[in-house]
Amino acid sequence: ETGVTQTPRHLVMGMTNKKSLKCEQHLGHNAMYWYKQSAKKPLELMFVYSLEERVENNSVPSRFSPECPNSSHLFLHLHTLQPEDSALYLCASSQDLAGGLRETQYFGPGTRLLVL
Amino acid sequence: AQKITQTQPGMFVQEKEAVTLDCTYDTSDQSYGLFWYKQPSSGEMIFLIYQGSYDEQNATEGRYSLNFQKARKSANLVISASQLGDSAMYFCAMREVSGSARQLTFGSGTQLTVLP
Numbered sequence: 001e002t003g004v005t006q007t008p009r010h011l012v013m014g015m016t017n018k019k020s021l022k023c024e025q026h027l028g029h030n031a032m033y034w035y036k037q038s039a040k041k042p043l044e045l046m047f048v049y050s051l052e053e054r055v056e057n058n059s060v061p062s063r064f065s066p067e068c069p070n071s072s073h074l075f076l077h078l079h080t081l082q083p084e085d086s087a088l089y090l091c092a093s094s095q096d097l098a099g100g101l102r103e104t105q106y107f108g109p110g111t112r113l114l115v116l
Numbered sequence: 117a118q119k120i121t122q123t124q125p126g127m128f129v130q131e132k133e134a135v136t137l138d139c140t141y142d143t144s145d146q147s148y149g150l151f152w153y154k155q156p157s158s159g160e161m162i163f164l165i166y167q168g169s170y171d172e173q174n175a176t177e178g179r180y181s182l183n184f185q186k187a188r189k190s191a192n193l194v195i196s197a198s199q200l201g202d203s204a205m206y207f208c209a210m211r212e213v214s215g216s217a218r219q220l221t222f223g224s225g226t227q228l229t230v231l232p
């Protein structure tokens with residue numbers, strides 16, 4: 001496996017379900033990110049982790065709970081979601097947070113989530 | 117005010133022709149970085165090209181080039197010799213030195229369709 005992988009690729013869940021999204025990066029990077037991409041809206045940054053420590057949480061509802069057990073893995077735990085949470089959830093990684101303006105983020109293929 | 121504006125929701129181009137995708141940005145910083153990403157229907161965001169605000173030359177990467185006009189605050193992506201595989205959403209993004217070092221601000225994207 002190379003790059004950034006995400007599982008599952010598609011997920012349908014009810015509002016009372018609990019599910020988790022998984023992201024794994026094989027690039028040796030130290031920073032990982034969760035983004036939400038809704039239809040006809042720009043990407044929204046949700047969470048940022050650096051060396052397994054959360055460094056940013058952009059006012060995300062508590063029904064989204066991230067977890068970063070090591071620098072290669074990132075999870076997004078979902079519970080009691082709303083239909084408006086249906087979106088493409090993208091994971092990304094970069095070498096470091098302090099890499100400067102040029103620091104490039106590399107994305108996974110995303111998980112398409114539908115909340116019924 | 118939007119930081120990144122992409123005014124073309126959709127563009128069509130004939131195969132083998134060149135196409136320009138527009139991007140304007142808004143920042144009061146002197147140092148910033150501009151990125152272009154491609155998102156095929158599969159969902160993955162693919163990094164294409166980077167331009168730093170102090171770079172003296174326009175960035176080029178293969179068939180991709182960036183027409184950077186600093187005074188106009190525009191960073192248009194030029195794709196030469198379009199191929200059918202270029203059909204995708206294209207996003208312009210910016211990182212400012214004054215903002216969070218982690219934050220990329222994305223535009224709303226342009227859907228490019230290459231016609232055979």
